[in-house]
Amino acid sequence: DAKTTQPPSMDCAEGRAANLPCNHSTISGNEYVYWYRQIHSQGPQYIIHGLKNNETNEMASLIITEDRKSSTLILPHATLRDTAVYYCIVRVIGNQFYFGTGTSLTVIP
Amino acid sequence: GAVVSQHPSRVICKSGTSVKIECRSLDFQATTMFWYRQFPKKSLMLMATSNEGSKATYEQGVEKDKFLINHASLTLSTLTVTSAHPEDSSFYICSARGGLGADTQYFGPGTRLTVL
Numbered sequence: 001d002a003k004t005t006q007p008p009s010m011d012c013a014e015g016r017a018a019n020l021p022c023n024h025s026t027i028s029g030n031e032y033v034y035w036y037r038q039i040h041s042q043g044p045q046y047i048i049h050g051l052k053n054n055e056t057n058e059m060a061s062l063i064i065t066e067d068r069k070s071s072t073l074i075l076p077h078a079t080l081r082d083t084a085v086y087y088c089i090v091r092v093i094g095n096q097f098y099f100g101t102g103t104s105l106t107v108i109p
Numbered sequence: 110g111a112v113v114s115q116h117p118s119r120v121i122c123k124s125g126t127s128v129k130i131e132c133r134s135l136d137f138q139a140t141t142m143f144w145y146r147q148f149p150k151k152s153l154m155l156m157a158t159s160n161e162g163s164k165a166t167y168e169q170g171v172e173k174d175k176f177l178i179n180h181a182s183l184t185l186s187t188l189t190v191t192s193a194h195p196e197d198s199s200f201y202i203c204s205a206r207g208g209l210g211a212d213t214q215y216f217g218p219g220t221r222l223t224v225l
Contacts, residue, residue, distance in 0.1 A: 034213075043113070043202050043216035044153065087152070093212050096143065097204075099153040 004088045009104045012082075018075040020103050022088030025069040031092050033064060035073045037084040038102075044087065047073065078107045112136055113205050115217035122193055123225055130188045130220045132203030138183035139205035143214065144176070147200040159186045193224045 005023040012018040024033065032051050036044040048055055048062045050071075055062045061074040075082055087102040112135040122128050132142055140161050145153040157167045157178050165178035175197075177189040186205075190197055200221055204214040 036216075038153075041200070041219070041221075043115075043204075043218045046111075046213055046215060049213065096155055096158060097214055098155060099145075101152050 004090055004100050006086070006088055006100060006103045008101065009106070011106050011108055012075075012078045014080060014107050014109050015077055018078040018082065018105060018107070020073040020075075020086050020088075020105065021070065022073070023070045024088070024090045027068050027090050028092075031090045033062065033068075033071050034089045034091065034097070035060070035062065035086065036089065036099075037082075037086045037105075039081075039084045044099075047086075078105075080107050080109065083107045111207075111213075111215040113203065113215050113217040115201075115203055115220050117220060118218065119221045119223075121223045121225065124194050125192055127189055127191045128193055128222060130190075130201055130203075130222075132186045132188070132205070132217055134184045134205040134207065134215075137205070137207045139186075139207040140183060141206045142180055142186040143204045143206070144178060144186075144188050145202045145204070147202060147219075153202060156188075190222065193222070195224045198222055198224045 034049040035047040038044045048060050050062045064071045085102040085104050087099050089097050114133045116131045142159045144156045147153045155168050156171045157165045159165045159178045159180040161180045167173045180186040200219050202219040204216040206214050
């Protein structure tokens with residue numbers, strides 16, 4: 001599975017959009033991009049995933065560049081409860097998830 | 110939907126004893142479950158993949174005789190830490206594949222193991 005690179009930490013003001021980048025320059029054509037988050041001392045929570053097209057659900061939007069070498073997770077209106085570590089994972093369907101170091105997002109009041 | 114539970118949430122045991130952790134998919138059938146461990150301020154590390162009715166597949170460096178995995182039904186997998194030692198103290202998390210998104214993994218809340 002392709003490896004990902006994420007900034008170790010980010011801050012975001014409450015109520016503003018949080019844009020979390022992920023670089024996956026070695027992604028192959030059949031690998032999906034998944035995003036999970038982990039709030040302290042809890043299990044990871046699924047957020048969203050996509051292959052080529054941009055995706056949106058009730059939690060977030062996923063923007064994947066045309067060359068698929070990077071993506072951005074967007075939390076449209078960050079709240080204090082969105083403070084967590086966010087993991088970007090790329091994988092082939094059916095394969096295991098291997099977690100990187102993630103981005104620690106802090107939402108500031 | 111897609112809820113995964115773990116029991117117990119916390120366990121403290123003496124060195125040399127064995128501890129069993131249960132992982133259940135509550136509202137879907139999971140043919141595949143996964144076990145991870147996480148040390149403080151570190152990322153999740155995949156330990157093994159558990160397929161219902163067959164032997165688990167362990168990641169490199171994970172002792173299969175130390176961490177016994179059983180996946181006897183489509184909703185239950187267990188991880189037994191045998192002869193636990195203080196270095197086994199960690200946060201153990203399971204996940205199950207299935208539910209609404211057939212290939213999406215859903216994670217349990219984790220089990221905090223402390224070995225004295």
